[in-house]
Amino acid sequence: MLAKKYHPDINKDDPQAARKFQEVSAAYEVLSDESKRQQYDQLGSAGGFAEASAPGGGDAGTGQTWQGFQSTIDPEELFRRIFGDINLGKGRGGFSGWTFDDFAETNAGFGSSQEVIMNLSFQEAARGVDREINVNVVDICPRCNGKKTEPGYKTVKCPFCDGTGMETFSQGPFIMRQTCRRCRGTGQYNKNPCLECEGTGNTVQRRNVVVPVPAGVEDGQTVRMTVGKKEVFITFKVAKSDKFRREGADIHSDVAISISQAVLGGSIHIPGIYEEIHLQIPAGTSSHTKIRLAGKGIKKVNSYGYGDHHVHIRIKAPRWALRSLSDRQKAVITVYAEMEKDTEGSIRGVTSTADGKKIAVEDPDGCITKIRRVVNSGLQPEGIGKKVAEDIDELKTDT
Structure with missing residues (x-):
């Protein structure tokens, strides 16, 4: 990338940058043009080519050197050919970078949502829910239906390239062809661009969409959803529960039983994730005993089945029990x-x-x-x- 390395705008402090950039321009001009490359091959030397290509002709032995050759390609045009037409400056200062209008014409547009934070309760995350959200998305322009022209109008044959998509122009004794800078090679010219999308065919639109939250999502988990012509990333923020503690697909909860239940055994109804559970208490259960209820946990998002529900037993013996x-x-x-x-x-x-x-x-x-x-x-x-x-x-x- 010598053209970029020695570009005068990038190397303002280097007095040799302009000369080196001109040499690179000349070399690129020869390599990119079939007729010039043939002339160079026929003459067999850089000096001979330089003499033959200069106005007025002359001998190859007049002492002309390659350094004396002057490129007929505009330096800005050379830079554009090498690195592509990225609309740098759009005629407002050369290599000045992206402008406000450039950003408006990108596929992203203004205010396009890429990530949405969705707040969920613990039960909503565990059981799954359909939630409505409002997002900004890029979609087909409703005015022109993506045709980019005002309603009632059509694109016409590009008058600058006569519909060929290629420009032809003269540079000294040479004929040059390049992609049309107006139609960008499409051969069509939008004389009446849509007033809504400014000829882009897309607009940023506010949409109310229903997000099917899968059962078992965790706090911080992100899912991808296509809305319009964009992919929206939805990150879930799950609130903590005052009844359950979560470890992956497993949940933990505490239950308090009386002394007589602990000694003699019995049963108790406890809340579960999806239903109420009738829990059997074995006789002689001590405090801090953990009872595992297989398959009574949260649905696994990325696999089949459910986690387990672990019940931690606490025996009620408060300080005020004697009173x-x-x-x-x-x-x-x-x-x-x-x-x-x-x-x-x-x-x-x-x-x-x-x-x-x-x-x-x-x-x-x-x-x-x-x-x-x-x-x-x-x-x-x-x-x-x-x-x-x-x-x-x-x-x-x-x-």
């Missing part, structure tokens, strides 16, 4: 504490006797004694006696 219990409930728990074995440490309200047994410290209303007799009688082979039966009747009638 919320009735005297009878406290008595039952105290009797259970007396019967409990292998207890590490101590239990409030219960003391150990000399023979290693445990007994309640206080029993002001005798409720603990009655419950103890009822429980212990159930462990005897002969069953309950008269006194125990009376205790049971009293416990039933106590408020």
